[in-house]
Amino acid sequence: LAKTTQPISMDSYEGQEVNITCSHNNIATNDYITWYQQFPSQGPRFIIQGYKTKVTNEVASLFIPADRKSSTLSLPRVSLSDTAVYYCLVGAQTGANNLFFGTGTRLTVIP
Amino acid sequence: DSGVTQTPKHLITATGQRVTLRCSPRSGDLSVYWYQQSLDQGLQFLIQYYNGEERAKGNILERFSAQQFPDLHSELNLSSLELGDSALYFCASSASGHGYEQYFGPGTRLTVT
Numbered sequence: 001l002a003k004t005t006q007p008i009s010m011d012s013y014e015g016q017e018v019n020i021t022c023s024h025n026n027i028a029t030n031d032y033i034t035w036y037q038q039f040p041s042q043g044p045r046f047i048i049q050g051y052k053t054k055v056t057n058e059v060a061s062l063f064i065p066a067d068r069k070s071s072t073l074s075l076p077r078v079s080l081s082d083t084a085v086y087y088c089l090v091g092a093q094t095g096a097n098n099l100f101f102g103t104g105t106r107l108t109v110i111p
Numbered sequence: 112d113s114g115v116t117q118t119p120k121h122l123i124t125a126t127g128q129r130v131t132l133r134c135s136p137r138s139g140d141l142s143v144y145w146y147q148q149s150l151d152q153g154l155q156f157l158i159q160y161y162n163g164e165e166r167a168k169g170n171i172l173e174r175f176s177a178q179q180f181p182d183l184h185s186e187l188n189l190s191s192l193e194l195g196d197s198a199l200y201f202c203a204s205s206a207s208g209h210g211y212e213q214y215f216g217p218g219t220r221l222t223v224t
Contacts (some may be wrong), residue, residue: 042217
């Protein structure tokens, strides 16, 4: 199971782009990177998943460099409603080994 | 709405008691996962079932047990409850067994007094 390291917290102003980086130095060849968002007292919500380079959906972008030892979740033009905890998970497609959520990054969006 | 349902929403009980939490996965999902989240703590993975069989085990106490039924709903049984078991318990489901794109339910808040 690849260990991940994320900042504990981040602050951002409304309308700015926010980048949250996750380090996963011992990522394995068949590991994927998945990000979740969690609001207080709610279950986490799947945001985005990727293997390499860049993935974009209607919510966020995920940037993964060639060595895959880190990844960056990019949230464009954040609003107050983006205030949440963001979790980075790394694991393989086979087996239930990517189930370590850790403590995540608490993003606070300031008006 | 993730499509995952959990009952009850809230549960208040006394130490030493036993409770059962119920989860219905999204239609078609074969995997069910249980997590515990204490106040200001990260999500702790407890156990996973895939199509009725136990697939993976995390930090689940011996006082806790779970099962997945033929209709794919799952129950988490917590016994000999202690004050420290007070937490939010989440159930999640996914289509496959590898746990990538999980869909979480609204959770059951358990308070042990």
